[in-house]
Amino acid sequence: xxxxxxxxxxxxxxxxxxxxxxxxxxxxxxxxxxxxxxxxxxxxxxxxxxxxxxxxxxxxxxxxxxxxxxxxxxxxxxxxxxxxxxxxxxxxxxxxxxxxxxxxxxxxxxx
Numbered sequence: 001x002x003x004x005x006x007x008x009x010x011x012x013x014x015x016x017x018x019x020x021x022x023x024x025x026x027x028x029x030x031x032x033x034x035x036x037x038x039x040x041x042x043x044x045x046x047x048x049x050x051x052x053x054x055x056x057x058x059x060x061x062x063x064x065x066x067x068x069x070x071x072x073x074x075x076x077x078x079x080x081x082x083x084x085x086x087x088x089x090x091x092x093x094x095x096x097x098x099x100x101x102x103x104x105x106x107x108x109x110x111x
Contacts, residue, residue, distance in 0.1 A: 009073045010034035014065045014107055015080035017044030022052075024078060029055055036071060040064040042095075043083045065103035066095075069110055077111045079104060 011028055015021040016037030021044065028035045029052060036059045037049055052058045063069055065081045081103050082096065083089045089096040 009075035010036045010059070010071070011076045011078060012036040012038050012069065012071055012074060012107075012110065013078045013080065014038045014069075014103065015044060015082065016060075017041060017046060017048050018080060018084070019048065021078075021080040022048035024080070025049060025052055025058065029057055033057065033075075035059070036061060036074075038063050038065065038069065039081070043085065043088050064099075065106055066098050068106045071110060074110065077107050079107045081107075 011033050013021050013025050013028070013035060016025050016035070017039035021037070021039070025035050025037050034057050035052075037052070038061050041062060049058075049060060053060060065079070082100050083092075
């Protein structure tokens with residue numbers, strides 16, 4: 001039964017260094033998934049995923065999803081990339097909108 005969870009291909013987690021994203025990366029690794037943590041580190045923290053870097057199933061990629069992401073052999077895509085704090089999105093509403101709109105578009109294209 002455990003092998004049912006393991007699928008070929010990685011799972012890109014956009015916003016993977018944020019609070020929710022890093023916890024999801026951890027959970028996916030516990031389920032024997034290949035995880036590609038994608039984050040531009042504007043609001044995400046490297047510290048949130050540093051303990052995962054020793055896993056052979058974990059990859060970290062600094063990338064802004066506002067730009068197309070080129071990844072092959074994926075099994076799912078998770079989009080958690082967006083400044084969630086009012087302090088962050090009020091400071092740069094244009095970047096927040098671009099991340100939400102272009103980022104979603106780019107990740108849908110990847111899917």
